[in-house]
Amino acid sequence: MSKKHTFSMGGVHPHDSKISRECAIEQLPLAPTVYLSVAQHIGAPSVPCVAVGDKVKVGQVVAQPGGFVGAYIHSSVSGTVKSIGPRQDLAGRMSTHIEIAVEGDEWLEGIDTSDTLITAIPEDAKAIVEKVKLGGVVGLGGATFPTHVKLSPPPGSKCERIIINGCECEPYLTSDFRTLLEKGEQVVVGAAILQKAMGGVPCTIAIEENKPEAIAHIKEVIARLGYPEMEVMSMKMRYPQGGEKQLIDAVMHRQVGSGALPISVGAVVQNVATALAVYDAVQKNKPIVDNSVTVTGECFPRQANLLVRVGTPLRYIIDYLGGVPADAVKIISGGPMMGRAVANLDAATVKGTGALLFLTEAQTRRAPETNCIRCGKCADACPMGLEPFLLNKLAQAKDTDALEENAAQDCIECGCCLYSCPAHIPLLDHIRVGKGFVLSAIRARAAAAKAAAEAAKQ
Amino acid sequence: MSKLLVSPSPHIHSKDTTQRLMLDVVIALVPAVVCSVLFYGWQELLVLGVSVASCVLLEWAITKYLLKKPSTVGDLSAVITGILLALNLPYTTPWWVVFVGAVVAIGIAKLTFGGLGQNIWNPALVGRVFLLVSFPTYMTSWSAPKGLFGVDAVSGATPLGAVQEGLMQGSSVPEIMSAGGYDYSQMLLANLGGSAGEVCALALLAGFVYLCCRKVIKPWITLSIFATVALTSFIFWSVDPSRFTDPAFNLLTGGLILGACFMATDYVTSPMSVWGGVVFGVGIGFLTMMIRYFGSYPEGVSFAILIMNSVVPLLNRWFKQKKFGRK
Numbered sequence: 020m021s022k023k024h025t026f027s028m029g030g031v032h033p034h035d036s037k038i039s040r041e042c043a044i045e046q047l048p049l050a051p052t053v054y055l056s057v058a059q060h061i062g063a064p065s066v067p068c069v070a071v072g073d074k075v076k077v078g079q080v081v082a083q084p085g086g087f088v089g090a091y092i093h094s095s096v097s098g099t100v101k102s103i104g105p106r107q108d109l110a111g112r113m114s115t116h117i118e119i120a121v122e123g124d125e126w127l128e129g130i131d132t133s134d135t136l137i138t139a140i141p142e143d144a145k146a147i148v149e150k151v152k153l154g155g156v157v158g159l160g161g162a163t164f165p166t167h168v169k170l171s172p173p174p175g176s177k178c179e180r181i182i183i184n185g186c187e188c189e190p191y192l193t194s195d196f197r198t199l200l201e202k203g204e205q206v207v208v209g210a211a212i213l214q215k216a217m218g219g220v221p222c223t224i225a226i227e228e229n230k231p232e233a234i235a236h237i238k239e240v241i242a243r244l245g246y247p248e249m250e251v252m253s254m255k256m257r258y259p260q261g262g263e264k265q266l267i268d269a270v271m272h273r274q275v276g277s278g279a280l281p282i283s284v285g286a287v288v289q290n291v292a293t294a295l296a297v298y299d300a301v302q303k304n305k306p307i308v309d310n311s312v313t314v315t316g317e318c319f320p321r322q323a324n325l326l327v328r329v330g331t332p333l334r335y336i337i338d339y340l341g342g343v344p345a346d347a348v349k350i351i352s353g354g355p356m357m358g359r360a361v362a363n364l365d366a367a368t369v370k371g372t373g374a375l376l377f378l379t380e381a382q383t384r385r386a387p388e389t390n391c392i393r394c395g396k397c398a399d400a401c402p403m404g405l406e407p408f409l410l411n412k413l414a415q416a417k418d419t420d421a422l423e424e425n426a427a428q429d430c431i432e433c434g435c436c437l438y439s440c441p442a443h444i445p446l447l448d449h450i451r452v453g454k455g456f457v458l459s460a461i462r463a464r465a466a467a468a469k470a471a472a473e474a475a476k477q
Numbered sequence: 478m479s480k481l482l483v484s485p486s487p488h489i490h491s492k493d494t495t496q497r498l499m500l501d502v503v504i505a506l507v508p509a510v511v512c513s514v515l516f517y518g519w520q521e522l523l524v525l526g527v528s529v530a531s532c533v534l535l536e537w538a539i540t541k542y543l544l545k546k547p548s549t550v551g552d553l554s555a556v557i558t559g560i561l562l563a564l565n566l567p568y569t570t571p572w573w574v575v576f577v578g579a580v581v582a583i584g585i586a587k588l589t590f591g592g593l594g595q596n597i598w599n600p601a602l603v604g605r606v607f608l609l610v611s612f613p614t615y616m617t618s619w620s621a622p623k624g625l626f627g628v629d630a631v632s633g634a635t636p637l638g639a640v641q642e643g644l645m646q647g648s649s650v651p652e653i654m655s656a657g658g659y660d661y662s663q664m665l666l667a668n669l670g671g672s673a674g675e676v677c678a679l680a681l682l683a684g685f686v687y688l689c690c691r692k693v694i695k696p697w698i699t700l701s702i703f704a705t706v707a708l709t710s711f712i713f714w715s716v717d718p719s720r721f722t723d724p725a726f727n728l729l730t731g732g733l734i735l736g737a738c739f740m741a742t743d744y745v746t747s748p749m750s751v752w753g754g755v756v757f758g759v760g761i762g763f764l765t766m767m768i769r770y771f772g773s774y775p776e777g778v779s780f781a782i783l784i785m786n787s788v789v790p791l792l793n794r795w796f797k798q799k800k801f802g803r804k
Contacts, residue, residue, distance in 0.1 A: 028801060033489060111483075190489070264801065274802035349482040360483040376488075383488045389552065390594035392495055395749035404800040406749075426800050434487030441493040442594075448485055 023228070023255035026265035027274075029402035030257045031435045033356070035229055036190040039315040039322035044197045046326045047339060049124060053096050053330030054106060054116040055081060059369035060157040061164045062088030067117055073100045078127035078306050081117050084152075090165045091155040092117075095308040095328040097125040109333065109352050109366035110359055116367065119330070131303040136204050138244055140215050140301075147216040147301055154300025155307050155370070160184055160261065160290030161353065163371040166297065169289070170216050172282045178217040179285030182270050183210050183294050185226040185233065186254055186261035189354025192374050194311035195291040197324045199226065199233040202295055203240045209294035211246040212301050217287060221248040223270050229256045258356060259433040263288050265402050277429050292373070307370050312336070316377030318344045327368055333375065334364045347377040348384075355383075356434045386443040397436035397446055403429045407436035407446040414453025419460050428457040495593075498744075499553035501693045505684035506560050506739065512677035517568035527572045529559030531579035539588050554593045558582050561601035564735060565779070566608070567616065574615050578604035598786045599746045602736075602779050609779070636730045640722055641775040649719035654726075678734050685738035694742045698754040702737040703728060705762025713770060721770060733765065736778035746786040753789075753796035760785045 058064040063085030075081060075094040082092040098121045106116040126132055141147055152167035172178055183206070187195040199206060207224075214222045224241075226234050238251045252270060254260055264275045266288055273284040281288055289297070292310060299305040307329065314323045314336065321340045333350075337343055343350070343364075351358040353374055361375075397407035405426055413421045422428075427450060436446040514521050536555040540546050549555075562578050582604030590596040609616045617638070643653035688694045706727050713721035727733065741747060741761055748757050761781045768777025 028798070031491065033491070268801075276802040277800075279802070349484075349488060351486075351488055355489040356487045358486060358488065360481070360485075360488065362481060362483045364481075378488060380482075383482065385484070385490070386494070389495055389549070390592055392498075392554075392594045392744045393749065394498065394744040396493065398749055398798060402801065404798050404803075406797065408749075426803065429800065429802070432486070438487050438489065439491050439493060441495045441498050443490070443494070447487070451485070 024225075024252055024269050025255040025257050025260060026262075026268040026402060028404050029400050029435060030259065030265075031400050031438055032256070033190050033258055033438065035256065036317075037193050037196070037229070038191070038317065039313050039324060040193045040196055042193070042197070042322050042324050044194075044201055044311055044324045044326050047328070047331065047336060049096060049121050049328065050331045050335040051121055052101070052332070053119050053121065053328060054332065054367035055092055055095065055119065055330040056106075056108060056114050056116050056367065056369055057082050057085075057092060058108075058114040059092070059163060059329075059371065060090045061162060062086060062090070062168075064115065065089060065092050067103050067115070069100050069103075069117065071100050071102060074098070075100060075119060076125050076127045077308055078130045081119075084165075088165055088168055090157050091153060091306065093155050093306040093308055094119060095330050096121045098122040107363045107366055108369075109361045109363055111362035116330075130305050132305070136208070137302040138208055140208070140212050142215070144216045144218060147212055150301045150304075151216070151297055153306070154296065154304075156293065156296045156300050157307070157370055158290055159292035159296060159310060159371055159373065161357065161371060161373070162263075163369070166289065166293055169282075169287055170213070172217075172287075176282045177285060178220050178282060178287050180220055180271060180287075181210065181213045181217055181222040182266055182286060182288045183213075183222065183224040183291060184261050184263075184266055184288050185224055185230075185237075185291045186266060187230070187291075188227060188256070188258045188260040189356050189358075190258075191315050191376050192313050192354050193315070194313045194324050194373055196230050196233055198291055198295055198311055199230070200236055203233075203236050204244065205298045206291055206294045207237065207240045207244055207246065207249070208302065209296070209298035210249060210289075211244075212297055213287070213289055213294065214246070214249070219248075221250075222246075223250055223252050225252045225254050225260075225266055225270055227254045227256050227260060259402055259431070259435065262402065262431055262433060264431065277426060310368075310370060310372065312368065312372055313374040313376075314340055315374065316344075316347065316379075317382070318346050318379045319377040320344065327372070329370055330367045332365055332367050333361065336368070336375065337364070344377060346379045348380045349378045351376040351378065356438065357432065385445070388444050389442045391442055391444055394441060396439045396441065400435040400439040402433060402435060403431060405430060407440075407450060408444075410453055411444060411446045411449045414449040414456070417456065419453075419456040422453045423457045423460065427453045428461065430454050495552045495554075498693055499557055501688060501691050502557050502739070503553060503560070505687045505693075506557070506564075508680035508683045509564060509677060509735070510560060512680040513564060513568070516677070521563075521568040523572060524566055524568055524570055524575055525560065525563040527575045528563035528566075528579055529556055531576045532556070532559035532562065532583050535579055535583040536588065539584060540592070544588065549592055552593060555583060558587065558600045558604075561599075561735075561739060562604050565601060565605040565732065570608075570615050574608060574612050577611075578608045580604075581607040594745050596745055597789075598783050599740050599743050602740055602783055602786075606779050606783060609774075636726070637769065637775040644720070650722055651719065654722075678729055681734045681738050685734075688738075688742070694744075695751065695754065697751050698741050698747055698758040699737045701755045701758030702733070702741060702762040702765075705759045706733060706766055709763055709766040713766070727766065727769065730776075732776065732778050736782055737761070740778075741782050741785075746789060748789050748792040748796065750793070750796045750798050753792040756796065757785050757789065757792055760788065 065082035067082045076097045079094045101118040105113045156166040157163040267286045312327045350361040532555045537550045582600040586600040586603035707724040710724045710727040714723045764781035765777045
């Protein structure tokens with residue numbers, strides 16, 4: 020076995036294509052108007068708490084959590100609320116957005132906008148979690164799960180290790196890499212805050228070996244700041260290393276069971292950008308109002324890592340860098356393996372927007388599907404140990420029982436199966452549908468069981 | 478750019494295609510093809526040419542005119558079937574017999590089941606076995622290689638055939654071996670009577686190593702066949718060396734290397750999982766030895782592979798890889 024740290028099964032090795040890795044993070048000028056979606060995290064949509072015509076400042080709350088699994092949304096600009104209503108998100112779906120016309124750049128009192136590094140960490144874990152919640156912090160690695168919920172483990176479960184996810188295993192993405200290089204101190208303090216919030220557990224900062232500068236820098240920062248029980252782990256380059264279950268497997272050699280949460284094996288995973296957001300929220304009183312976005316692609320003339328205010332229209336970002344290249348046919352929000360294709364350039368960024376990737380026809384056009392040759396490459400590539408060729412057939416046959424028996428619900432939709440299929444069979448497309456069948460069946464069973472329990476009580 | 482392309486992830490694809498995988502198999506077969514032509518001369522070239530051409534033309538014609546589907550010739554799988562069928566035949570096989578083999582291989586064993594990926598049995602082997610039972614005269618008139626520019630064709634039995642015949646006449650294995658003048662180092666390089674693909678073990682093994690390095694196939698099936706054949710024959714040979722042939726002889730004769738490296742590892746007709754592949758290989762090795770020692774055919778690789786092909790769906794069901802986070 021290889022001594023390098025990595026997960027135990029499946030995975031693929033796409034070319035890492037990190038062509039924007041040398042581009043330092045630069046501030047994008049303010050857009051004239053921003054649009055803040057109330058549904059930019061997993062969980063209940065937030066409830067707007069401003070009215071049309073209100074003046075807002077940067078960092079002011081404009082929407083409150085719609086439930087326990089929910090998040091505050093803060094104005095990312097100062098100006099006037101112009102409208103609150105439905106608007107298409109980047110996938111083309113409607114959700115409520117708060118439109119704010121930008122006037123100047125006035126920050127709310129109490130937010131520390133200086134660059135001074137504050138290394139002293141609050142002692143009270145509860146106060147930390149509360150500040151994280153007030154800062155509207157959500158997981159910025161992609162899932163946008165509210166961070167304060169992750170930091171409040173259910174009774175009976177115990178966190179044994181914080182893992183800071185700096186793998187950035189998707190090709191092209193470089194914003195976490197730049198953050199590690201340019202704001203390594205803040206990330207490390209953020210990690211230390213997370214350690215404290217979970218009761219002083221050890222912390223591993225996992226970085227893939229294709230980022231040696233980041234590994235060296237973070238090691239140096241940890242040594243300099245002297246936080247105890249914090250280490251950097253150099254990971255083998257392999258996709259999807261940054262998948263939560265895969266990373267826990269790689270770092271702790273523990274496998275999170277089907278349908279279970281990482282905390283069930285004692286792990287809490289937070290992304291690098293999330294650790295930075297935690298630092299900002301706890302040490303600087305600064306909520307999430309901006310985030311780093313990689314803008315890249317071989318066909319894109321000006322590679323960049325931009326600090327973008329939340330809610331900036333995509334068109335504004337792209338025009339700032341020179342417009343959409345003539346030969347680009349697809350724009351992806353996120354990486355090429357798991358990102359979403361953008362359907363609407365007038366959509367605005369959300370907290371979790373990490374990249375805009377431009378691909379040409381040749382790079383992204385799918386080849387026609389041919390017969391399955393039963394080579395088993397999809398099964399070899401699946402990091403969850405599933406059999407994509409089988410799930411593909413079962414999903415098309417709508418055989419929900421067999422899909423559940425063969426663990427379709429465990430699919431993390433990483434795309435390794437479709438990526439590696441030599442017959443170009445749209446495996447993941449079908450498996451997503453099949454996973455949907457199983458998940459609704461599981462929900463229906465749970466609802467029926469609940470109803471039966473209620474009936475028995477009466 | 479006028480319109481945005483919107484489709485689900487992933488948005489990129491590896492460079493693997495079915496055609497590229499098949500091309501790798503063709504490349505891996507090149508050393509064996511070159512050797513067989515060098516050793517057997519223009520007649521072998523004719524067998525190869527007829528076989529490949531008929532397989533490709535038949536696949537094209539059947540998909541186009543009978544099935545009315547887009548042609549699948551471009552995936553190169555018919556080329557492989559053609560080469561493998563030719564390498565499984567004696568170089569003296571008449572062209573029309575080769576053609577009949579191609580009809581059975583492509584028409585019946587492959588396209589009847591739905592084409593590439595749908596067939597249960599290895600098409601080239603089905604073609605070969607069909608010819609073996611239908612035209613035994615042509616299929617068993619082996620001749621020792623005479624070389625591309627050679628003059629005299631020495632006709633004789635294959636080593637396995639000679640052993641079978643000798644045993645029936647009451648000779649012991651060592652007697653037959655010394656009478657036949659079999660030399661293992663010679664077998665490894667070339668020069669034994671047999672079907673074309675049995676000629677040069679080293680050329681076949683070179684192709685096998687290429688396929689493993691290119692990660693087209695995994696070595697487990699092939700290695701478990703070799704190991705099982707070696708172990709089974711070692712046990713029998715240790716018990717009675719006068720009746721049973723030794724492991725090296727069994728490994729080097731009768732198309733075992735061709736079958737283990739190129740026929741048993743066919744994606745379509747072999748199990749997907751590592752352990753399924755190992756059981757598949759053990760089955761092939763064991764059945765081969767049973768047929769060789771106790772069957773009426775001198776050589777059993779083809780039958781063993783076809784029998785184990787039939788069990789593949791069960792092996793795929795029994796041997797699944799471990800799922801993440803599950804017992």
